[in-house]
Amino acid sequence: MQNNNDDYGDKGLAALEKKIGRSTGHPVDANKMRGTNEKITDKLRGMFEKATGKKVPAKFSN
Template identity: 50%
Template sequence: MDFLKKAAASVSGEKKEQKPAGESKDYGDKAFAAISKQSGHKVDDKTAEKITDGARGLYEKFSGKKVDPKYSN
């Protein structure tokens, strides 16, 4: 089924961001992408993922609470 979706997207000229299997953008990644875009900074996905993972790690370390995977995985 994915093959058909990719074929349809290539025919229509759409370009989708390719992420490794099982890895999707969570709310933290989307928020970071929006903020960096608004500020005029270009940050690639790999770097953005490292930044948001680091921020999540700091939050969990200092608060002692786990972040819901819905917001940051």
């Protein structure tokens, strides 16, 4: 179950993991991956902000 504090990036990554898991037959538990997913989306947000010099909108990052 996803937390209400998850931003769109976290929710999108969790949905992608579920879809890939179903198609490959290796389901992914989103709750177990939450910490890792948060690190991934934080890193991607940082890379975007560094490359563009613009902040990511609040609804896409927490």
